[in-house]
């Protein structure tokens with residue numbers, strides 16, 4: 001939550017999107033879906049910051065820095081990890097999924113996991129707006145939902161019993 005001296009600042013919906021460049025033909029579609037849906041839900045374009053990282057493996061590092069900056073109310077992480085010939089896929093997926101979950105749990109900043117983990121490029125494209133929805137757009141809905149839940153929780157816990 002963006003606060004100064006404990007005071008809530010702005011619209012309370014300042015969002016950071018951390019997106020991987022690897023498989024950019026897919027991740028750029030995820031990004032467009034997330035940006036479009038955030039703006040459809042009233043988030044100002046100037047309140048959406050996009051940070052590009054080389055690959056999904058680097059997402060948790062930057063997401064952690066973003067979360068601890070105190071500048072953002074929510075974070076969306078986007079990537080496309082597509083299985084190759086070796087076990088590299090498994091290591092990348094484990095690091096990213098566990099890392100992104102840890103950021104949200106440890107900082108309390110809603111951090112959405114929008115990283116596709118697929119066996120084929122077709123499966124990834126289908127989840128980037130081609131056939132079975134857009135994971136980026138889905139994460140936009142989820143991060144705003146989580147921000148609302150946290151606001152509700154603060155209100156509930158602020159009142160004396």
Ligand SMILES: Nc1c(NC[C@H](O)[C@H](O)[C@H](O)CO)[nH]c(=O)[nH]c1=O
Nearest residue numbers: 020022054055056057079080081082
């Ligand atoms: N194979 C994929 C990668 N690999 C790159 C790693 O994410 C990382 O950038 C590199 O190992 C340097 O640390 N990244 C993806 O996002 N998607 C892939 O399919």
Ligand SMILES: CC(=O)[C@@H](O)COP(=O)(O)O
Nearest residue numbers: 082083084085086088089
């Ligand atoms: C997810 C990956 O790292 C994978 O695309 C790498 O491909 P490979 O296992 O053939 O080196």
